[in-house]
Amino acid sequence: MVNYKKILVTGGLGQIGSELSLELQKRYGIENVIITDIKNEIPEVFGNNSIYIKLDVMDYAKLEEIIKKYEIDAIFHLAAILSGRGEENPFWCWDVNMNGNMNIFKAAIEYKIKRVFIPSSMAAWGIGIPKENVPQDSVLRPTSMYGVTKVAGEKLCEYMFHKYNLDCRGLRYPGIISSEALPGGGTTDYAVEIFYEAIKNKKYTSYIDKGTKLPMMYMPDCIKATIMLMEADINQLTCHGDYNLAAFSFAPEEIAAEIKKFIPDFEIDYKPDFRQKIAESWPSSIDDSVARKDWGWSPDYDIATMTKDMIEKLSKRIK
Numbered sequence: 404m405v406n407y408k409k410i411l412v413t414g415g416l417g418q419i420g421s422e423l424s425l426e427l428q429k430r431y432g433i434e435n436v437i438i439t440d441i442k443n444e445i446p447e448v449f450g451n452n453s454i455y456i457k458l459d460v461m462d463y464a465k466l467e468e469i470i471k472k473y474e475i476d477a478i479f480h481l482a483a484i485l486s487g488r489g490e491e492n493p494f495w496c497w498d499v500n501m502n503g504n505m506n507i508f509k510a511a512i513e514y515k516i517k518r519v520f521i522p523s524s525m526a527a528w529g530i531g532i533p534k535e536n537v538p539q540d541s542v543l544r545p546t547s548m549y550g551v552t553k554v555a556g557e558k559l560c561e562y563m564f565h566k567y568n569l570d571c572r573g574l575r576y577p578g579i580i581s582s583e584a585l586p587g588g589g590t591t592d593y594a595v596e597i598f599y600e601a602i603k604n605k606k607y608t609s610y611i612d613k614g615t616k617l618p619m620m621y622m623p624d625c626i627k628a629t630i631m632l633m634e635a636d637i638n639q640l641t642c643h644g645d646y647n648l649a650a651f652s653f654a655p656e657e658i659a660a661e662i663k664k665f666i667p668d669f670e671i672d673y674k675p676d677f678r679q680k681i682a683e684s685w686p687s688s689i690d691d692s693v694a695r696k697d698w699g700w701s702p703d704y705d706i707a708t709m710t711k712d713m714i715e716k717l718s719k720r721i722k
């Protein structure tokens with residue numbers, strides 16, 4: 404295990420940030436994880452001893468103040484505007500994602516942060532990719548503003564490493580499915596919403612069309628991969644902010660069929676919206692053999708074990 408003294412998480416109350424922060428608290432000690440987000444309050448699930456500070460990642464002075472006060476030596480930068488919300492307001496998406504990234508890079512260099520994690524996404528791809536098993540090195544021509552910011556983030560991680568020796572790492576996350584915090588406006592949010600609606604109403608109208616297969620991953624694997632990469636020896640790594648990452652892929656009718664095994668009268672219909680076009684520009688599956696080879700990545704969950712776990716967890720909470 405790497406010995407981080409104090410860890411800063413930005414966007415720490417989001418879908419991934421909240422579960423990652425809880426895991427980092429378990430691993431490194433509750434007093435050593437400084438959770439930040441633009442939201443006013445931290446939910447009860449974190450308990451009284453969690454350290455929470457409201458931080459807009461565009462506020463460099465406040466970011467600096469936190470890094471100095473807590474002597475931060477690792478940053479997990481998760482604050483971002485995702486693909487769906489980003490397409491509704493592309494200029495805002497650029498502002499938050501790019502100014503946020505640049506503030507993190509600048510502060511990390513200035514305060515000699517040991518390691519920085521900035522996730523990328525399958526949204527970095529777009530025109531000209533093979534649909535199946537898109538390889539590590541494939542053309543990056545995103546069609547969404549979110550994807551444009553993700554490509555820039557990947558390239559900047561590599562630039563900052565060569566120019567400033569900043570150890571900046573990242574994964575191209577597929578769509579992440581989770582049972583705790585709700586997703587925050589991405590194109591793959593349907594794959595979480597479908598579980599809530601199946602349990603509550605036995606019915607779901609999908610904004611992604613039948614037949615549109617996308618790469619997905621269950622949250623425990625997302626957290627596992629993030630921590631594995633951030634603990635890997637730098638000499639093992641051949642990529643920086645752009646490791647391909649995969650678990651399984653499905654189209655809406657395939658996840659519906661899995662859910663029907665537990666809720667037989669569940670029904671799905673389709674009403675594609677603007678997110679369909681974004682989804683169609685993404686791959687159906689991802690080749691993550693470089694991550695497997697470099698730092699031993701392999702997922703624990705497939706579509707069947709993920710579905711079982713999601714239904715068990717959510718059925719206890721919602722009726």
Ligand SMILES: NC(=O)c1ccc[n+]([C@@H]2O[C@H](COP(=O)([O-])OP(=O)(O)OC[C@H]3O[C@@H](n4cnc5c(N)ncnc54)[C@H](O)[C@@H]3O)[C@@H](O)[C@H]2O)c1
Nearest residue numbers: 414416417418419420441459460482483524576578579587
């Ligand atoms: N969830 C996925 O399926 C997925 C897939 C690929 C990549 N990612 C990437 O993972 C990271 C985390 O994603 P997520 O799914 O948890 O997103 P999310 O929308 O659930 O969480 C993002 C968090 O950032 C916060 N935030 C927004 N603007 C901010 C600002 N100006 N300052 C500080 N905080 C701000 C939000 O309040 C939110 O809690 C992002 O970089 C995202 O692009 C996520």
